Amino acid sequence: MTASLLSVEQMDRAAIERVLDRSESFAEVSGREIKKVPALRGRTVVNLFYEASTRTRSSFELAAIRLSADVVNIHQTGSSIEKGESLRDTVQTLSAYDPSAIVIRSPQAGAAALAARFTDAAVVNAGDGKHAHPTQALLDVFTLRRRLGSLDGVNVWIVGDVRHSRVARSDVTAFTRMGAKVTLAGPPTLLPREIETLGATVTPRLDGIAEADAIYVLRMQNERMHESFVPSLREYARYYQINADRVRPGQLVMHPGPVNRGVEISAEVIDSKQSLIGEQVRAGVAVRMAVLYELLVGTPPLATDGEEVSR
């Protein structure tokens, strides 16, 4: 059975640290003139994207190429998904090429777990609905650990549209497993009650945000909002936008992208020296190389012990 990465919940601290340490070596490879290693030569990686993506799709493709794998990219537009081919039939069809890994993004929660039932390939969840985005969480932890050395005792505030955010769910788990203290802040309508079970402090107010070592800003996910959760984006920005008045010197600012400039975060903060957004994007390639490597050729195989992984 090939291990899959469906959720960061599957990973204990040792497994996360193993991926982060491997990412460091692949970050070094990415800094070379020839940014390629032969680790996955002869292997095939399929990127199956049912939802729009710039960062995740391009970095998974680059990661597989830099590991010397053969890469096939399938997007909803222009594929037989448009003719109504089901997820099961699509995964089984692509599995006929004997891929080592299928990377999948879908607007449906649970799509990656479903895909894993119909293939012998390792499945990597590249974001499924509001459920999980494990490689985003790993690259976020990697970026912050690189900057701070360790996350033990670090105070992270995650601010904004928690309700619709798979990143928030995965990040709370990853940051807390690495020893950070996480606070979730946003309008009460965007803070679902069950989020407290993940082990974060939850608050509708930004009064204490000066305590944060890092502020992680979430995108307002208008495409996932089927009713109005805030009176207007202008009102939201007035009370919750992360701007120069709300960021103190020394704090670091993160965002998974894409940003809504002037809504959840101001342009000056995005472009400031305190912003780690560019570093997050860069880390995406090294971290996704590490995930593919550890799942496919790591010894012993990466422990992904959650229920979701078994087939």
Ligand code: CP
């Ligand atoms: N952060 C993130 O998942 O970005 P993309 O949607 O561009 O992949």
